[in-house]
Amino acid sequence: MKKIHLLLLKAFIRPFFVTFFIVMFILLMLFLFKYVDDLIGKGFEWYIILELMYYASAANVSMALPLSVLLSSIMTFGTLGENYELVAIKSAGLSLQKAMMPLLMLIIFISISSFVFSDYMLPKANLKYGSLLWDITNKKLSFLIKEGVFNNSIPGYSIRVNKKGEDGTLQDVMIYDHTSTSGIAKIIIAKEGHMSSDEKYLLLKLKNGVRYEESSGRNTYTNQRQELTRMRFSETDQKFDISSFKMNRTDEQDFSGNTQMLNLKGLVKKQDSLSKDLDSINKFSTANINSYYKQSNYVKGYSKIQTEPRKFKSDVLNSFPKHDRLTIVQSALDLATSVKQTVSARMVDHEDRVKNIIKVQMEYQRKFTLAVSCLLLFFIGAPLGAIIRKGGLGLPVVMAIIFFLLYHIIATVSEKSASTGSLLPFFGMWLAIIVLSPLGAFLTYKATVDSALFDVNYFKQLLTNLFKKQDKTNTSP
Numbered sequence: 001m002k003k004i005h006l007l008l009l010k011a012f013i014r015p016f017f018v019t020f021f022i023v024m025f026i027l028l029m030l031f032l033f034k035y036v037d038d039l040i041g042k043g044f045e046w047y048i049i050l051e052l053m054y055y056a057s058a059a060n061v062s063m064a065l066p067l068s069v070l071l072s073s074i075m076t077f078g079t080l081g082e083n084y085e086l087v088a089i090k091s092a093g094l095s096l097q098k099a100m101m102p103l104l105m106l107i108i109f110i111s112i113s114s115f116v117f118s119d120y121m122l123p124k125a126n127l128k129y130g131s132l133l134w135d136i137t138n139k140k141l142s143f144l145i146k147e148g149v150f151n152n153s154i155p156g157y158s159i160r161v162n163k164k165g166e167d168g169t170l171q172d173v174m175i176y177d178h179t180s181t182s183g184i185a186k187i188i189i190a191k192e193g194h195m196s197s198d199e200k201y202l203l204l205k206l207k208n209g210v211r212y213e214e215s216s217g218r219n220t221y222t223n224q225r226q227e228l229t230r231m232r233f234s235e236t237d238q239k240f241d242i243s244s245f246k247m248n249r250t251d252e253q254d255f256s257g258n259t260q261m262l263n264l265k266g267l268v269k270k271q272d273s274l275s276k277d278l279d280s281i282n283k284f285s286t287a288n289i290n291s292y293y294k295q296s297n298y299v300k301g302y303s304k305i306q307t308e309p310r311k312f313k314s315d316v317l318n319s320f321p322k323h324d325r326l327t328i329v330q331s332a333l334d335l336a337t338s339v340k341q342t343v344s345a346r347m348v349d350h351e352d353r354v355k356n357i358i359k360v361q362m363e364y365q366r367k368f369t370l371a372v373s374c375l376l377l378f379f380i381g382a383p384l385g386a387i388i389r390k391g392g393l394g395l396p397v398v399m400a401i402i403f404f405l406l407y408h409i410i411a412t413v414s415e416k417s418a419s420t421g422s423l424l425p426f427f428g429m430w431l432a433i434i435v436l437s438p439l440g441a442f443l444t445y446k447a448t449v450d451s452a453l454f455d456v457n458y459f460k461q462l463l464t465n466l467f468k469k470q471d472k473t474n475t476s477p
Contacts, residue, residue, distance in 0.1 A: 077385030383447030
């Protein structure tokens with residue numbers, strides 16, 4: 001390998017890793033902002049949140065990797081062009097295509113690695129991420145007693161504490177017990193107490209208190225009196241079940257059938273099973289609806305008499321007697337209502353199956369689009385950096401964001417159209433690549449012939465020459 005190739009590889013690898021980790025960090029921050037309400041106040045250990053972020057970062061690779069390839073390629077060739085190193089490379093007899101060859105081999109390796117990642121590692125990461133996120137979002141807020149506020153976290157109880165010490169001591173405790181089937185609450189008031197808990201239960205040791213219980217007593221039609229029982233105690237224990245506040249891990253196999261958690265082989269299997277189910281639904285619906293239109297065939301096979309079909313010159317209803325027309329119309333309406341109800345019930349199931357098949361086909365194509373998008377954005381970024389001849393984090397970042405947003409918008413719109421059935425799943429997933437491929441070829445050609453496509457001075461000179469020509473035409477007799 002030539003020294004020029006090593007120079008290009010070193011110049012590319014450093015900004016690639018820097019931009020990749022920066023983009024991953026930004027996407028993780030956006031993830032935390034999105035789920036901050038589900039994470040705060042539930043008493044999660046730090047390693048649970050780190051585990052969730054680790055699995056979430058795997059899903060962000062599909063956006064971070066193409067953007068990093070685009071930005072680093074623009075920065076690399078922009079810096080080489082700004083320092084006139086591309087001129088030196090071309091003067092040494094190497095064309096731009098030959099100079100890009102080692103980087104192209106590196107990008108092909110990255111693309112193949114991204115395909116392997118999306119087919120083997122990403123489904124497993126999505127499985128763990130989905131199950132963990134489900135457990136986190138369904139976990140209750142951690143049990144916390146605040147001073148002077150009623151806590152209703154434990155079902156059937158309301159607990160209020162006037163003062164709470166750091167060692168678990170409580171002052172002026174009031175507990176409302178709503179677990180009675182009669183709907184009448186029991187009240188416990190204690191001057192002091194102590195709180196302790198384990199993984200399943202919360203234990204309150206109360207001292208010097210009163211327990212009030214109200215019951216219907218001898219409540220009859222003639223004697224509507226109620227009984228109030230008051231019991232004083234010097235010490236008592238109250239035990240509460242808080243096992244629901246602990247996060248229980250769900251079995252990951254419950255989520256294994258999700259489309260995003262399958263590899264290529266699993267997607268093919270799921271599509272086949274969904275297609276068979278759809279065919280069964282269509283056959284059953286056809287047979288069910290056809291039964292409403294079949295004529296009576298109880299004499300079929302017993303008679304060989306064939307009659308010609310009868311032709312009606314006017315309205316069919318007029319050929320029946322007047323006293324039977326109302327009955328015939330009502331029977332037709334009942335039949336039409338039955339057909340409509342049958343079709344409506346089957347259409348919902350049919351649409352769900354079709355949407356699931358579309359999702360599977362889109363996810364199948366997504367395994368390949370990530371790899372191809374890295375190649376496409378390299379062929380856009382490398383010649384673009386050679387044309388603009390600017391390095392650093394200024395103009396290259398702006399250009400990279402513009403082209404990546406163009407790619408992302410087209411991809412998002414086409415995916416939405418494919419998910420609704422407006423586009424075929426194949427075109428929905430590949431439309432952005434198909435649209436931007438001519439742009440990559442055009443920029444590569446312009447960079448090869450040293451075009452001044454983004455040179456401001458070049459456009460200024462064009463405008464100056466244009467105005468000069470207009471002045472000459474206006475002054476000529």
